[in-house]
Amino acid sequence: xxxxxxxxxxxxxxxxxxxxxxxxxxxxxxxxRSDLPALADLLRIVYRGYQLADxxxxxxxxxxxxxxxxxxRWIRPQVELVVDAARELEPFPAxxxxxxxxxxxxFALATRLTCYLLLHSGVVERHGRAVLLPAMPGAGxxxxxxxxxxxxxxxxxxxFGVVRPxxxxxxxxxxxxxxxxxxxxxxxxxxxxxVIGPRFPKTYKGTVAHLAPATEHVRERHTPAEPALVAFPxxxxxxxxEIEPLSRARAFAxxxxxxxxxxxLGPDGFDALGRIVSASACYQLRYGxxxxxxxxxxxxLDEAAVGH
Amino acid sequence: xxxxxxxxxxFNPLSWDAHLLNAxxxxxxxxxxxxxxTETDVAAxxxxxxxxxxxxxxPEHARQLLEELIRLGLVRTVDEEPVAHR
Numbered sequence: 001x002x003x004x005x006x007x008x009x010x011x012x013x014x015x016x017x018x019x020x021x022x023x024x025x026x027x028x029x030x031x032x033r034s035d036l037p038a039l040a041d042l043l044r045i046v047y048r049g050y051q052l053a054d055x056x057x058x059x060x061x062x063x064x065x066x067x068x069x070x071x072x073r074w075i076r077p078q079v080e081l082v083v084d085a086a087r088e089l090e091p092f093p094a095x096x097x098x099x100x101x102x103x104x105x106x107f108a109l110a111t112r113l114t115c116y117l118l119l120h121s122g123v124v125e126r127h128g129r130a131v132l133l134p135a136m137p138g139a140g141x142x143x144x145x146x147x148x149x150x151x152x153x154x155x156x157x158x159x160f161g162v163v164r165p166x167x168x169x170x171x172x173x174x175x176x177x178x179x180x181x182x183x184x185x186x187x188x189x190x191x192x193x194x195v196i197g198p199r200f201p202k203t204y205k206g207t208v209a210h211l212a213p214a215t216e217h218v219r220e221r222h223t224p225a226e227p228a229l230v231a232f233p234x235x236x237x238x239x240x241x242e243i244e245p246l247s248r249a250r251a252f253a254x255x256x257x258x259x260x261x262x263x264x265l266g267p268d269g270f271d272a273l274g275r276i277v278s279a280s281a282c283y284q285l286r287y288g289x290x291x292x293x294x295x296x297x298x299x300x301l302d303e304a305a306v307g308h
Numbered sequence: 309x310x311x312x313x314x315x316x317x318x319f320n321p322l323s324w325d326a327h328l329l330n331a332x333x334x335x336x337x338x339x340x341x342x343x344x345x346t347e348t349d350v351a352a353x354x355x356x357x358x359x360x361x362x363x364x365x366x367p368e369h370a371r372q373l374l375e376e377l378i379r380l381g382l383v384r385t386v387d388e389e390p391v392a393h394r
Contacts, residue, residue: 249315249328256326266324273326274310274317 002215004048011040014055020062022053026172026221027162028113029053030105031062034097036079039065042098046176046197049215061108065101067094083108096200099208102178106159109173110260116171117272118260119161122233123170124153129228130170131301132161132280134258137205140235143183144293146211150191151294155217156225160260165268168275169224174217176210184209186290227276229304230255231285231297241296242286251282280304309334323381332357336373340383340392347374347390 003011003023014021020033021043032043064082068091077094080087081104092100110118122133122145131153135141142158149155156162156172164171179187179196184207188196195212230251236242246254255273256262262269281304287293309329310317316334318327329337332354339345339353351370355363362369374390377383383390 247315248312249310249317252310252312252317252326253328263324267319267321270319270324270326277312278310 001051002048003050003052004044006044006052008040008044011044012037014052015040015043019055020064022055022057022059023047023050024053024221025050026156026174027116027160028060028109028173029057030109031055031059032101032105033062033064033066034101035066036094036097039097039101042197045195046098046210046212048195048212049218061105061112063101063104063108065097065104084112093202096203096208098197098210099178099200099203099205102176102210105175109160113162113173114261114264115165117163117165117262117265117269119163119255120159120258120260121161122158123156123161123172123225124148125156125170125225126153126298126301128225129301129305130156130225131229131231131297132170132227132276133231133233134161134255135233136258138235140183140233140287142177142179143186143235143290144233144287144297146177146179146183146187147190147290147294148297149177149214149217150187150194152298154220154225155213163272163276164224165265165272168227168272168279170227171224172217172221174213174221176212179209179211181206187211190290227279228281229297229301230277230280230282231300232283233285233287233293235288236286237288239286240289241292243296243300244284244286246282246284248277248280248282251280252277309337318382320381325381327380327382332369333373333377336370337377337382337392340377340390344386345390347371350374350390 015034020031022031062084066080068078068080078091079094080091122141124131133141145158158177160173162171162173197210199207199209201207316329351367355366383392
């Protein structure tokens with residue numbers, strides 16, 4: 001049964017239970033717990049294509065979102081984010097539970113999933129060949145990954161390029177895409193049927209809303225892809241699309257800096273990154289026109305197929 | 309070492325850092341990985357690969373290159389002879 005079809009009351013109860021709920025995102029299983037009643041309805045929207053996994057089995061990370069105690073809760077309610085068993089940050093306002101949960105999961109995955117090389121990158125694939133979109137926050141990688149996923153590419157992640165050491169294949173770590181500010185309307189216009197959750201204004205990144213991954217992409221969340229194209233995106237409203245080839249050595253250096261845990265893996269990380277870059281055509285992509293950027297990525301991937 | 313044509317990326321097994329090298333630096337690192345060589349040997353090696361107009365600068369080029377490789381921790385001196393970390 002998909003999460004969209006689970007009764008809200010049951011989901012609320014399970015979230016509030018000691019074991020919480022478990023969701024299989026592909027490269028990692030995540031556990032979520034919360035005593036916030038509103039969260040269940042939100043999860044039913046943005047995790048709609050997933051099924052509840054067996055919560056008695058071990059999970060890679062666990063995130064708890066709970067109401068803060070104390071008198072302050074009567075004046076301005078706050079929530080605490082607990083990653084595994086540690087409350088690592090001060091309480092947050094209670095009005096942005098979903099962005100906070102997703103952010104907490106990102107933090108947990110980036111710091112706990114050290115068996116893989118983790119790139120800060122969107123990843124999509126077509127015909128088994130992966131496109132990496134590595135970039136720092138604000139460069140437009142989530143928007144581009146979301147648009148590609150709505151135009152014939154399969155989404156693996158908008159945030160994590162999960163590289164399996166050994167064969168350097170890209171593993172999906174599929175979760176809702178966090179769209180920010182103007183990107184929300186851009187994606188809504190691009191695909192009016194796309195399922196986008198409620199908007200949360202006033203987060204530290206502005207207004208945030210989450211695009212639910214397509215159910216067929218969720219179904220394929222254990223299918224890896226071969227690296228074929230690396231495109232470093234940068235949103236620039238002043239240009240249409242500008243593409244510049246990047247040498248593999250330069251691409252390697254930028255990916256190493258961009259990785260969450262390159263230095264943790266040492267020689268295995270070096271080897272995996274070398275395989276990624278050797279197997280890929282590498283470019284810088286500046287874009288202001290999303291539709292043209294999507295088209296350009298498709299063409300670059302086709303050309304990379306000819307080149308290899 | 310990863311060979312990307314005219315650029316190379318080398319992994320330092322001691323620091324776990326990766327470094328971008330040009331072809332000359334990569335060739336010198338390979339040379340030193342085989343056996344210790346003096347700065348004079350390295351200059352002679354570079355002289356063979358340089359254009360006629362650049363050969364006079366080979367000793368200075370060798371000195372600068374070895375200084376940089378030592379600074380990066382990719383090469384160390386043994387009895388005053390540079391040796392690559394491998």
